[in-house]
Amino acid sequence: MDKRVALFIPCFVDQMQPQVGLDTVKVLRRLSFQVEYPEDQTCCGQPAFNTGQWDSARPCAEHFVNVFKAFSQIVCPSGSCTSMVRTHYPELLKQSVLHEEAVAVGSRTFELSEFLVRVAGVSDVGAEFRHSVTYHPSCHATRELGIYDEPISLLQKVKGLDLRLMPNANECCGFGGMFSTKFGMVSSAMAETKIANIEATQAEYVTAVDPSCLMHLDGVLRFQKHTPKVIHLASILASEASL
Amino acid sequence: MSRLAEEFLVAAAQKSADLTHRATIKRNIDSYDAAVAKGKMRFVDWEAARARAAQVKSEGMHSLGPLLESFEAKIKARGGHVYWAENSEDARQYICDVAKKHDVKTVVKSKSMVTEEIHLSPALEKLGIKVWETDLGELIVQLRNEPPYHIVTPAMHLTREQIRDLFLEKMPSDVQGETHQELVAAARRFLRRAFFSAEMGISGANFLVADAGMVAISTNEGNGRLTTSLPKIHVVVTGIEKVIPRLEDLGVMWPVLATTGTGQPITTYSTLIGGPKTADEVDGPEEFHVVLVDNGRTEVLADKAQQELLRCIRCGACLNQCPVYRQVGGHTYKSTYPGPIGSALMPIFQGQQDYGHLSYACSLCTACNSVCPVKIKLSDHLLENRHKYVAEGNAKTSEKIGFSFFRWMAMNRSRYEFFGWAGRKALRVALGMGVKPEQLGPLAKWTKYRAVPEVPKESFRALWKKENGNGNR
Numbered sequence: 001m002d003k004r005v006a007l008f009i010p011c012f013v014d015q016m017q018p019q020v021g022l023d024t025v026k027v028l029r030r031l032s033f034q035v036e037y038p039e040d041q042t043c044c045g046q047p048a049f050n051t052g053q054w055d056s057a058r059p060c061a062e063h064f065v066n067v068f069k070a071f072s073q074i075v076c077p078s079g080s081c082t083s084m085v086r087t088h089y090p091e092l093l094k095q096s097v098l099h100e101e102a103v104a105v106g107s108r109t110f111e112l113s114e115f116l117v118r119v120a121g122v123s124d125v126g127a128e129f130r131h132s133v134t135y136h137p138s139c140h141a142t143r144e145l146g147i148y149d150e151p152i153s154l155l156q157k158v159k160g161l162d163l164r165l166m167p168n169a170n171e172c173c174g175f176g177g178m179f180s181t182k183f184g185m186v187s188s189a190m191a192e193t194k195i196a197n198i199e200a201t202q203a204e205y206v207t208a209v210d211p212s213c214l215m216h217l218d219g220v221l222r223f224q225k226h227t228p229k230v231i232h233l234a235s236i237l238a239s240e241a242s243l
Numbered sequence: 244m245s246r247l248a249e250e251f252l253v254a255a256a257q258k259s260a261d262l263t264h265r266a267t268i269k270r271n272i273d274s275y276d277a278a279v280a281k282g283k284m285r286f287v288d289w290e291a292a293r294a295r296a297a298q299v300k301s302e303g304m305h306s307l308g309p310l311l312e313s314f315e316a317k318i319k320a321r322g323g324h325v326y327w328a329e330n331s332e333d334a335r336q337y338i339c340d341v342a343k344k345h346d347v348k349t350v351v352k353s354k355s356m357v358t359e360e361i362h363l364s365p366a367l368e369k370l371g372i373k374v375w376e377t378d379l380g381e382l383i384v385q386l387r388n389e390p391p392y393h394i395v396t397p398a399m400h401l402t403r404e405q406i407r408d409l410f411l412e413k414m415p416s417d418v419q420g421e422t423h424q425e426l427v428a429a430a431r432r433f434l435r436r437a438f439f440s441a442e443m444g445i446s447g448a449n450f451l452v453a454d455a456g457m458v459a460i461s462t463n464e465g466n467g468r469l470t471t472s473l474p475k476i477h478v479v480v481t482g483i484e485k486v487i488p489r490l491e492d493l494g495v496m497w498p499v500l501a502t503t504g505t506g507q508p509i510t511t512y513s514t515l516i517g518g519p520k521t522a523d524e525v526d527g528p529e530e531f532h533v534v535l536v537d538n539g540r541t542e543v544l545a546d547k548a549q550q551e552l553l554r555c556i557r558c559g560a561c562l563n564q565c566p567v568y569r570q571v572g573g574h575t576y577k578s579t580y581p582g583p584i585g586s587a588l589m590p591i592f593q594g595q596q597d598y599g600h601l602s603y604a605c606s607l608c609t610a611c612n613s614v615c616p617v618k619i620k621l622s623d624h625l626l627e628n629r630h631k632y633v634a635e636g637n638a639k640t641s642e643k644i645g646f647s648f649f650r651w652m653a654m655n656r657s658r659y660e661f662f663g664w665a666g667r668k669a670l671r672v673a674l675g676m677g678v679k680p681e682q683l684g685p686l687a688k689w690t691k692y693r694a695v696p697e698v699p700k701e702s703f704r705a706l707w708k709k710e711n712g713n714g715n716r
Binding site: 009014015016018019021037040042045047049051139140175176177182183184185188189193215219223 | 605701705707
């Protein structure tokens with residue numbers, strides 16, 4: 001298969017969670033992919049799109065398409081940002097000259113676990129992580145992209161990892177982008193429901209393919225002094241046996 | 244921000260912090276979820292049933308005019324009256340006129356959300372008419388002076404103890420015990436008196452069958468049949484979008500509605516009504532009216548992007564599945580239709596300016612889409628409403644300026660890198676100086692409910708350049 005991949009690092013991962021990006025690179029390189037990071041990328045426009053500010057979102061989307069159109073495989077450590085490109089660009093750029101290009105780029109953009117399992121056909125990435133972990137299936141990854149089994153099959157192959165499934169797993173964590181600040185109390189109440197389900201598993205960590213859900217959950221978990229910690233799937237997959 | 248938006252914000256925050264409410268709703272929806280999961284197992288292929296139901300409703304919508312005319316002709320041929328009401332006022336006026344003409348003193352109603360939508364009961368009461376809700380849940384909220392909490396289960400927010408106390412206050416002589424059965428029996432005794440004295444019965448409709456010219460009503464308590472057959476006048480109040488082409492379509496619509504509504508295979512009573520009592524019939528009303536309410540529906544129909552909203556069969560599945568509805572509860576929306584379907588419809592029916600905020604009260608989790616029995620992509624309509632809200636100039640100025648700046652920044656890598664760096668730097672310095680999270684300006688809305696995130700010194704792109712770079716692969 002084509003061993004070249006272009007990295008799509010969402011803006012808030014770039015600015016606030018660089019480790020998730022580095023761990024994504026580490027996993028891909030371990031599987032001998034040639035990783036390229038198109039440095040002109042900025043933001044996919046999702047915050048503006050979800051707020052109804054489509055005139056602001058559109059140029060961001062066009063910029064994204066121009067930056068990535070030359071690449072045949074684009075990999076992103078976020079289900080939500082991948083879904084913005086694949087699911088929502090066609091509607092947002094309906095009138096744009098870049099519409100066809102946008103649809104094509106969307107079909108070549110993959111969330112990390114989806115890329116590893118479905119495209120590369122790998123489920124054992126050679127990771128070791130000796131902890132109990134529960135998995136939060138994030139909304140856009142599952143219901144918009146249809147990613148259900150991929151993260152689970154990757155986690156099952158991680159050496160030493162004790163995977164525990166949580167009840168009502170498919171319920172939203174409450175992040176929702178600007179929703180989390182516009183309706184802060186509702187958002188945090190939704191996180192409390194999610195946290196109760198996480199704690200029911202007594203796992204040390206909660207993981208997900210979406211860094212935005214994890215940022216929100218981490219905030220509420222620490223604010224309310226709960227024990228479980230958050231970790232992005234890429235960081236688990238990047239972990240190796242410590243000597 | 245509109246007054247309604249401000250009230251919503253306050254009420255939503257209060258309700259989501261109410262742990263008793265959270266527990267009551269969780270208990271009720273958990274048992275709904277279990278019943279529906281079981282209900283879906285009765286279908287050989289639930290997804291096929293959903294697709295068929297969506298298609299039936301879609302056909303109804305695309306031939307709305309001719310189908311309604313066929314329905315009307317059949318009803319009229321049997322001696323019934325059909326009235327096309329353009330809006331709420333028009334519908335109310337017609338029904339009030341019928342009531343006045345017959346000197347109606349008491350009305351019994353079976354469950355109907357459209358009568359809530361057009362605010363019918365207050366108009367009748369103004370004429371001195373006593374109006375009784377006869378659906379148990381509706382009666383309970385009526386006695387509490389509240390609107391329905393939910394479109395299928397109006398008293399979902401109440402416990403048995405609360406209902407017992409209410410009944411002891413409002414119908415003391417009818418209450419003979421405290422168990423569920425005894426409380427239901429009390430309501431039955433109470434309502435029998437209303438049924439026997441009412442001159443007019445008002446019902447809704449679940450479907451209008453075009454080819455047969457019949458009104459289809461699904462109920463569970465028997466009150467629907469009493470409402471439509473005991474009083475001498477029966478008025479059906481219905482939205483025009485309820486029309487379906489063929490009688491045989493009920494073969495899929497009835498079980499699909501019952502399954503997503505309550506998890507039942509079919510509701511206890513499935514009633515078809517086509518007109519007033521005929522000469523050889525013992526039961527039934529002498530006069531029969533159908534009021535077809537438009538009230539904004541043809542405008543939805545005219546909008547290709549949003550017309551699929553008219554497929555809705557008011558089953559309540561999207562409300563039950565919605566994590567926001569579960570936190571804020573049905574009353575917080577202050578709209579006839581709460582939850583995802585209400586947040587999609589109300590801004591269209593009542594204006595973006597007053598109701599646009601409801602489209603934003605959603606985390607876009609899309610759970611509603613996955614359960615809708617007629618496959619409405621509700622979250623897409625909430626996004627479309629937000630788009631319209633902004634396009635009509637309703638967004639806050641600060642938000643408009645913020646996103647214009649955001650766009651300007653995101654169009655250029657150097658600007659993006661600079662502002663990213665500067666923002667992180669400022670945050671690190673502020674936190675280092677001991678600035679409290681609540682003093683962090685716009686970030687305070689985040690930190691009000693969450694711990695401050697760790698702010699990295701360097702961005703991914705800076706680290707990439709340093710340690711990897713595109714040359715080193």
